[in-house]
Amino acid sequence: MKRRTKERMKKLDVGFKTVDNALVIKIQGEIDSKSATHLRRKIDIEYDCANVRNMVFDLKDVSFMDSSGIGLIIGRYKRVSALGGVIKIKGANKTVRRIIELSGLGRIVKF
Amino acid sequence: MTNHIKVEFEAKECNVSLARLVAAGFIASLNPTLDEAEDVKVAVSEAVTNAIVHGYNKGEGVVYMEAFSYNGTVMLSVRDTGCGIEDIKRAKEPLFTTKPEEERSGLGFTVMESFMDSLHIESKLGEGTTITMTKRIGSRG
Numbered sequence A: 001m002k003r004r005t006k007e008r009m010k011k012l013d014v015g016f017k018t019v020d021n022a023l024v025i026k027i028q029g030e031i032d033s034k035s036a037t038h039l040r041r042k043i044d045i046e047y048d049c050a051n052v053r054n055m056v057f058d059l060k061d062v063s064f065m066d067s068s069g070i071g072l073i074i075g076r077y078k079r080v081s082a083l084g085g086v087i088k089i090k091g092a093n094k095t096v097r098r099i100i101e102l103s104g105l106g107r108i109v110k111f
Numbered sequence B: 001m002t003n004h005i006k007v008e009f010e011a012k013e014c015n016v017s018l019a020r021l022v023a024a025g026f027i028a029s030l031n032p033t034l035d036e037a038e039d040v041k042v043a044v045s046e047a048v049t050n051a052i053v054h055g056y057n058k059g060e061g062v063v064y065m066e067a068f069s070y071n072g073t074v075m076l077s078v079r080d081t082g083c084g085i086e087d088i089k090r091a092k093e094p095l096f097t098t099k100p101e102e103e104r105s106g107l108g109f110t111v112m113e114s115f116m117d118s119l120h121i122e123s124k125l126g127e128g129t130t131i132t133m134t135k136r137i138g139s140r141g
């Protein structure tokens, strides 16, 4: 019980690892305008430090995403493609897939 | 059965998730499918974000949200008294945004239009914007 009281309700979590030549970004929680700003900052710092070219977005644990998420991914696409890299999206749920399809993002990133 | 709620909150980005929760809670009594609930949440998120980010340019302001339900249909309106939209037709075009530097994708209205059954935009420069959307819930039956 004691431990539980100290746990916070967290709306967002992001984890990074590098696999082969890619930065794998695992996002947990909700991607909206507020969290996208935060994610953008963290991802860019991580990508600049990691010595890799590609990016993989693991969206399996994303419970919500609006068009802010598209802006986030397109923004990263610009940076990654400038260095000759590619972006891959995996684990997107049905609603997230629909937004991605609507945006035409599916034409520039693999998902 | 009909129902009606009215909420107003400060124009802060942290209130967008609250607006989504309110909308999802409101339509719960209409017995929506998970997809329908998700659609409404995304549409509300887009409209409320626009009010905060564009209407008030992230400055001070109040966002007014109302929801009605009648005959298995939900009608949602989101209103701001911010800057207003100069050219509504243009604003609705996919990928049109006045804030590309903030990594906006210009998809908010496109998403609202395709996730809801109807979308109506009313706006006057310098006075504000009202977005009204409807969706039939429980359409599986």
Ligand SMILES: Nc1ncnc2c1ncn2[C@@H]1O[C@H](COP(=O)(O)OP(=O)(O)OP(=O)(O)O)[C@@H](O)[C@H]1O
Pocket (backbone or CB within 6 Å): A067, A068, A071, B046, B050, B051, B052, B054, B055, B056, B080, B082, B083, B084, B085, B091, B092, B096, B097, B098, B099, B103, B104, B105, B106, B107, B108, B109, B110, B129
């Ligand atoms: N409430 C509002 N007040 C003033 N201008 C608005 C409002 N809502 C939308 N707009 C204008 O309409 C444009 C298109 O809105 P839309 O939501 O489609 O895209 P966006 O907000 O720019 O990008 P995204 O929603 O993908 O982050 C905005 O760039 C803005 O100029």
Ligand SMILES: [Mg+2]
Pocket (backbone or CB within 6 Å): A067, B046, B049, B050, B107, B108, B109
């Ligand atoms: Mg928008």
